[in-house]
Amino acid sequence: MTDRTSDPSPDEAPKLKEYDGEGxxxxxxxxxxxxxxxxxxxxxxxxxxxxxxxxQPDQASAERVAEVIRRCPSGALRYRLADGAAEAPDxxxxxxxxxxxxxxVRGDLLVRTGPGGTAAGERHEVRAVLCGCGDSAxxxxxxxxxxxxxxxxxxxxxR
Numbered sequence: 101m102t103d104r105t106s107d108p109s110p111d112e113a114p115k116l117k118e119y120d121g122e123g124x125x126x127x128x129x130x131x132x133x134x135x136x137x138x139x140x141x142x143x144x145x146x147x148x149x150x151x152x153x154x155x156q157p158d159q160a161s162a163e164r165v166a167e168v169i170r171r172c173p174s175g176a177l178r179y180r181l182a183d184g185a186a187e188a189p190d191x192x193x194x195x196x197x198x199x200x201x202x203x204x205v206r207g208d209l210l211v212r213t214g215p216g217g218t219a220a221g222e223r224h225e226v227r228a229v230l231c232g233c234g235d236s237a238x239x240x241x242x243x244x245x246x247x248x249x250x251x252x253x254x255x256x257x258x259r
Contacts, residue, residue, distance in 0.1 A: 121157025123182045124165050128155060131238050132176035134229060139177055142168035173204055174241070175227040189226040200248040201232030211240060 119126040139147040145159040146168070157165050162181060169177045170187060180186050193207025205228045214220030231239060235246030242248060 117155075119153055119155040119157055121162070121165070123162030124157050125180045125182075126155050126157050126165065126169065127178045127180070129176050129178075131243065132174045132228075132241055134174045134176070134242060134244060136173050138171035138173065139168055142171055170227075173227060174229045175225050178226075187226050197232065198248075201246075202242045202248055203230040203232055205230055213240060 115130065117128045117130070119128070140149065143160050143165065146156055146165055148154055148156065166179050166181065166187070169179045178187060189208040190206040191208070193209065194205070196204040198204055206226065209225040209228060211223045211225050211228060211230075212221060213223055229242045231242045231246065233246035233248070236243045237245055
């Protein structure tokens, strides 16, 4: 297993960490993580905050790791199977406004992260939690810097 970190160029995608395992590569984008803990609760042997690296994909089958990653509401965790297959988007696409204003979005998404929502930073996503208040420094994604920072972050309970 390897733990690779790719630093973004000034006008490119954010920092990603990759964890290679037998049959699956797990990708983690720290800025997107909202600590819902679906991964830690779902597979504690794979996602263990006390270990380094904290993601150890070989501690479970690739299919099981992929299943738990699909529970990550923010999309901070993603995967690619050894055969090159990535996560298939939900169909139809769903948008759910959470009680604190955030938008939980799942499906075949094209998220524009450039200034003013321009295409300069287009990203294909299958899961995201989008900012509903405008205070996020990681627009259009929620980063808990607005009103949601004071609330309970239990997306699973709101689904």
